[in-house]
Amino acid sequence: MGRLYIAVWKSDWGKLEEVIELEKKGEIGGYPEGVKSLGNWVTPDLTAFELLDVEDEKGLFEYIRQWLPWMTREDVYPVMTAKDYIKLRSVIPNK
Numbered sequence: 001m002g003r004l005y006i007a008v009w010k011s012d013w014g015k016l017e018e019v020i021e022l023e024k025k026g027e028i029g030g031y032p033e034g035v036k037s038l039g040n041w042v043t044p045d046l047t048a049f050e051l052l053d054v055e056d057e058k059g060l061f062e063y064i065r066q067w068l069p070w071m072t073r074e075d076v077y078p079v080m081t082a083k084d085y086i087k088l089r090s091v092i093p094n095k
Contacts, residue, residue: 001053002034002053002054002055002056003053003054003055003078004038004051004052004053004054004078004079004080004081005051005052005054005060005076005077005078005079006049006050006051006052006076006077006079007048007049007050007052007064007074007075007076008047008048008049008073008074008075008076008077009047009048009050009067009071009073009074009075010045010046010047010048010071010072010073010074011046011048011070011071011072012046012072013046015070015071015072016046016070018070019067019070028066028067029066031059031063032056032059032062032063033056033059034054034055034056034058034059034060035052035053035054035055035056035059035060035062035063036052036053036054037050037051037052037053038051038052038053039051051079060076064076
């Protein structure tokens with residue numbers, strides 16, 4: 001497994017319809033080498049979350065960039081499991 005990132009995006013109904021049609025035609029939506037989706041969730045207000053396993057940050061940039069014309073917001077954050085965070089926290093002095 002590579003590094004984990006979560007992408008949080010927001011769209012609107014009009015833009016979403018266009019994206020769905022482009023995906024159906026296979027014109028958008030592929031994952032570059034080094035980027036794998038571990039899950040994708042959407043809320044009723046069209047906010048979505050996608051967990052990505054990333055071996056290559058250049059591929060991550062390529063993947064996110066393809067969606068930007070249809071998004072009103074796209075944020076990407078590195079993440080780790082709570083278990084890994086607890087291990088990390090134990091080696092960093094508490095200030």
